[in-house]
Amino acid sequence: MVPIAWYLILSAILFCIGVAAFLIKRNIISVFMSIELMLNAVNLTFVAFAQQWHQVSGQIFVFFVMVVAAAEAAVGLAIIIAVFRARNTLNVDQVDLMKL
């Protein structure tokens, strides 16, 4: 038996690590990965609350988050490839001009 609160705390820790990584990482792919980490942390919260209230809808929400994350990853990685082609760098600090 594990209290639901522990799952929530775990997901809070994961989310905060994701936030910190999002701020600190300079590689655009790593920044993108920290967004995925945050999404995963939120998913854990949804599943934990689905267990808490015995409701299916929490899990359905996770399903939709996964679908949107997949779409987002496809578009985001395509953007990253386009950025790399145009500027030849993956460092977010160097991608700061609106026009080349």
Added chain:
Amino acid sequence: MHLALFFIFGALCLAGALNLLLQRHPINSALSLIVVMSSLAVLYLLLGAEFLAAAQVIVYSGAIMVLFTFVIMLLNAGKEERTRGSKLAYIAGFPGAAALLSLLTFMFLSHQGEFARARIGEYVVTTSELSRMLFTDLLLPFEVTSVLILIAILGAVALARKEH
């Protein structure tokens, strides 16, 4: 049993997430993220979400992260260098994240009495239950997401296409 599994895979999750934060090479970060996602799948199983556990492994670890590693390999991304911007992020980022963490943890712990305790097998959502809900009550959002995915495919193709 539940407690042991929770601690093992929770610790794996945390180790993976910290490794993602500390590693400088994107491929190491990607691998640690895969570890996080796969251990989250086990935690979903413990929370009675069978289908989601499988979907987590198939969609996240098996498809999205493959795309990430594929792009890292394709662009041959090297170690990231630290710049002025990252110093600023260190100063602002860590305290901010720590404050957020302590706030959330305080909230959860102060309301701990109101939360239930999870047992294995107490409440398991079967795949048929999930899909019945998805295809009756939530049919419209489901169809809308399929349109969303179509748009994403078109966008990805348009973005990644070489200009002629």
Added chain:
Amino acid sequence: METSLLVFLLISLAKVIVVVVILLMAVAYTVLLERKLVGRIQNRWGPSRVGPFGLLQPLVDGAKLFLKEDMMPTAVYRPLYILAPMIALGCALTSIAVIPFGADIRWHGVQLFEIADVNIGLLIVLGVTSIGVYGIALSGWSSNNKYSLLGALRASAQVVSYELALGLSLIGVVMRASSLRLRDIVNVQGTHGLISWNFFGGFQFVAFFIYLMAAYAETNRSPFDLPEAESELTAGYHTEYSSMKFAMFFMAEYANMITVSCVATLLFFGGWTSPFGHLFDGVIGGTVANALLPIFWFVAKVFGFLFLYIWVRGTLPRFRYDQLMGFGWKFLVPVAIANIVVTSFCMGLWLPVH
């Protein structure tokens, strides 16, 4: 019927050991079978010197690979270079855990002929297969070799693309059984022998051929063995590997072949059920015979699929890479979707609504 945790753990451990040993033996002898059969197809003998009919060849091969020097090239990225073959082999061996080999026979409340009977068995097989691609991708990247990298890029793109067709081809079967549990899927096919198998009675032969082709691509086998095409990429992703690490990739490939054959048997050819249905049930009596006969059928069917695998390898030339991608996306996926639509339409028309 209370099973204590200790008994459960002990029986499970025993099952795991037995299955892994049998699987590794099967892997070794599949290699021999392949060499023999390809030899016959090419009008030569194949290995025939070690032991009667070359039957001891796998042992000798194993000893040779084990004793070889384990080279570590200087320019590789060490942690991933070492990790990659382990991921490949680990994933290949893991997915066998949810495969049921025989009828539902329990001892102390624990199933004897299956390591783990889970509700989402089919999804677990798919998930573990999809993780297996990391072994290939990371080995190619960490080898720091152009050929390896090209092989790994090809492999990951190929596996991700064909996974789609693979998953879609299974939907018809899942609809017929209305369950993802492999045991339920087989039980649906067990009523009238041959004619109630999904391949014949379920009218899933289109799905079966899609599954077969997608699975060949998924396991990087000929005619889809682009990631290790020796004429263009030397050996693809395992160019830099030697000794046991190479052997692990090799074993992973054959273990994947066996898993794919097992899944094809379970999903489309009735698993452990006899092709004659219950026609000859009383002829061979006894509990032991009743327990072992299903395993015989299962092994025979899996053997048939392995034979097909090798036959295809000995017969068909390799695809070109753009042909491979076009075939996957423009042919297999649309046909798989059409199969789902037709199957659900027929089920909606002819089956009573629950």
